[in-house]
Amino acid sequence: MKEYLKNTWQAIYTVLVGMKITFKHLFTPAVTIQYPDVKVPLPERVRNRLYVNIDDCIGCDQCSRACPVSCIDIETVKALPGEDLGVTSNGKKKALWVTKFTIDFAKCCYCQLCVFPCPTDCIFMTNVYEFSEYDRRNLIYNFSNLTEEEAAEKKANYEKFLAEKEAQKAAASKTKE
Amino acid sequence: MYQLLYNFTGDVIISTIVVALIPLTIILIYALFAIWLERKVSAHMQDRLGPMRTGWHGWLQTIADMIKMIQKEDTIAAEADKKLFNIAPVLVFTGSFAAYAAIPFSSALIGSEIEVGLFYIVAISSLVVVGILMAGWASNNKYSLLGAMRSAAQIVSYEIPTALVVLTMVMYTGTFSLTKISEMQTPYFWNWNILGGPEFGITKFLLIPFMIVAASIMFISTLAEVNRTPFDIPEAESELVAGYFTEYSGMKWGMFMLAEYANMLAVSAVVSILFFGGYQSPFGYLGNLLNIKWLIPFEQIFWFLLKGLILVFVQMWLRWTLPRLRVDQLMTVCWKYLIPYAVVNLIFVGIISLL
Numbered sequence: 212m213k214e215y216l217k218n219t220w221q222a223i224y225t226v227l228v229g230m231k232i233t234f235k236h237l238f239t240p241a242v243t244i245q246y247p248d249v250k251v252p253l254p255e256r257v258r259n260r261l262y263v264n265i266d267d268c269i270g271c272d273q274c275s276r277a278c279p280v281s282c283i284d285i286e287t288v289k290a291l292p293g294e295d296l297g298v299t300s301n302g303k304k305k306a307l308w309v310t311k312f313t314i315d316f317a318k319c320c321y322c323q324l325c326v327f328p329c330p331t332d333c334i335f336m337t338n339v340y341e342f343s344e345y346d347r348r349n350l351i352y353n354f355s356n357l358t359e360e361e362a363a364e365k366k367a368n369y370e371k372f373l374a375e376k377e378a379q380k381a382a383a384s385k386t387k388e
Numbered sequence: 389m390y391q392l393l394y395n396f397t398g399d400v401i402i403s404t405i406v407v408a409l410i411p412l413t414i415i416l417i418y419a420l421f422a423i424w425l426e427r428k429v430s431a432h433m434q435d436r437l438g439p440m441r442t443g444w445h446g447w448l449q450t451i452a453d454m455i456k457m458i459q460k461e462d463t464i465a466a467e468a469d470k471k472l473f474n475i476a477p478v479l480v481f482t483g484s485f486a487a488y489a490a491i492p493f494s495s496a497l498i499g500s501e502i503e504v505g506l507f508y509i510v511a512i513s514s515l516v517v518v519g520i521l522m523a524g525w526a527s528n529n530k531y532s533l534l535g536a537m538r539s540a541a542q543i544v545s546y547e548i549p550t551a552l553v554v555l556t557m558v559m560y561t562g563t564f565s566l567t568k569i570s571e572m573q574t575p576y577f578w579n580w581n582i583l584g585g586p587e588f589g590i591t592k593f594l595l596i597p598f599m600i601v602a603a604s605i606m607f608i609s610t611l612a613e614v615n616r617t618p619f620d621i622p623e624a625e626s627e628l629v630a631g632y633f634t635e636y637s638g639m640k641w642g643m644f645m646l647a648e649y650a651n652m653l654a655v656s657a658v659v660s661i662l663f664f665g666g667y668q669s670p671f672g673y674l675g676n677l678l679n680i681k682w683l684i685p686f687e688q689i690f691w692f693l694l695k696g697l698i699l700v701f702v703q704m705w706l707r708w709t710l711p712r713l714r715v716d717q718l719m720t721v722c723w724k725y726l727i728p729y730a731v732v733n734l735i736f737v738g739i740i741s742l743l
Binding site: 218219222226229230232233234236237238239240241242243245 | 429431432433434435436437440705706708709710725729
């Protein structure tokens with residue numbers, strides 16, 4: 212009998228205690244952030260979308276080789292001996308035309324492993340995270356600043372140069388005989 | 389109300405239809421408001437915000453949900469019993485809606501002035517059980533069937549404490565009619581039944597604890613009748629998917645939801661009429677003060693809806709405070725705790741009212 216009354220009292224008391232707590236929480240300010248109007252401030256060294264400063268890129272291919280998911284695709288063409296490509300911001304002379312530099316952000320895992328090997332610090336992570344697209348092909352970003360025709364032209368020049376060298380070598384060996 | 393309209397239009401059919409439509413519009417508008425209120429209250433109790441983008445603080449969210457619901461495909465399982473499946477939501481909603489016929493919204497706005505209002509309400513609410521059993525069986529889904537069986541057991545068992553408390557109040561006030569019970573509790577809150585009733589004397593003060601016990605027993609058992617947490621095993625959202633209305637989509641599901649909210653208001657209204665004075669204001673009427681007699685029914689509607697809404701808010705508050713009871717715990721609470729307390733209460737109130 213005593214157990215019965217104790218049960219009843221406990222039931223009523225605990226329900227009322229619970230209700231008091233919930234009521235108090237009714238007036239605590241909410242912790243929700245209304246996203247599109249208010250954004251969470253990000254830390255300084257956060258890892259989001261990559262950016263490549265193509266003027267500084269020397270085409271060394273280190274970032275592409277470091278990438279664990281092979282999302283960076285680089286193609287370079289050797290410059291002819293007379294051509295002047297300019298210098299990078301820390302004084303290195305560039306010797307390669309970077310004809311193709313694409314990063315596929317659908318594959319990128321944002322691990323920052325490509326940033327460290329770069330000798331000129333031209334690839335780095337920004338804090339941009341709102342870049343979704345409707346089509347997966349729109350996520351393949353192209354960073355090279357040579358157009359198709361220019362790239363083809365550079366390649367053609369190089370091939371011609373190589374062919375000329377071959378022809379010269381052939382002519383030289385022929386005259387030797 | 390019917391009399392007024394009949395005198396106004398002189399036509400039986402039109403006045404009947406208008407009288408039937410008034411509680412329907414009240415239920416629809418109230419359900420719109422109550423669903424929004426539930427989402428906001430539950431959100432703030434959980435330290436979050438709830439719907440914020442549709443309209444000012446999300447008040448259009450219910451309308452958006454309704455539009456979504458109406459344009460959904462009406463799926464019926466291939467093996468399901470089509471006739472029963474289609475009729476079940478109608479029965480459940482009718483059971484809830486029919487209870488509004490006997491509830492007085494104010495002294496002028498009553499659906500039907502029948503002498504046995506309370507008896508009628510308790511009886512017609514049992515129609516909901518039939519609807520639920522039909523829904524569970526016709527879904528051809530063993531989980532729905534389990535949910536429906538548990539729900540039927542729960543509603544039928546909790547009818548008993550409800551009936552016992554109703555019996556207590558009928559014994560004390562001497563009448564079944566809800567209008568008379570509201571009128572007996574005059575518009576001053578110290579005369580309400582929860583504080584002992586209108587007759588001043590030693591019995592009034594002796595009755596107070598028993599009235600409080602009776603009110604809480606009735607509140608708890610009507611909470612179980614409408615399948616609301618902590619008694620929502622039939623529609624346990626995390627256990628039986630949605631219990632007996634798992635297989636329903638679109639408008640039929642909407643009928644079940646509407647029926648649940650309509651039921652909540654109906655039982656809050658009955659509890660407030662029996663114990664808290666129904667449509668009477670706690671401080672006397674402004675109409676009496678300013679001598680504008682036609683203002684009184686409007687004030688009464690306001691107080692009635694306010695009391696109903698406060699009790700509905702308490703029901704929502706309990707939903708987000710308490711965990712769900714297991715089926716055997718549910719039955720224990722009903723048969724081993726509520727019924728003995730209700731019977732003992734009945735005996736004591738009987739003895740005291742003899743004094």
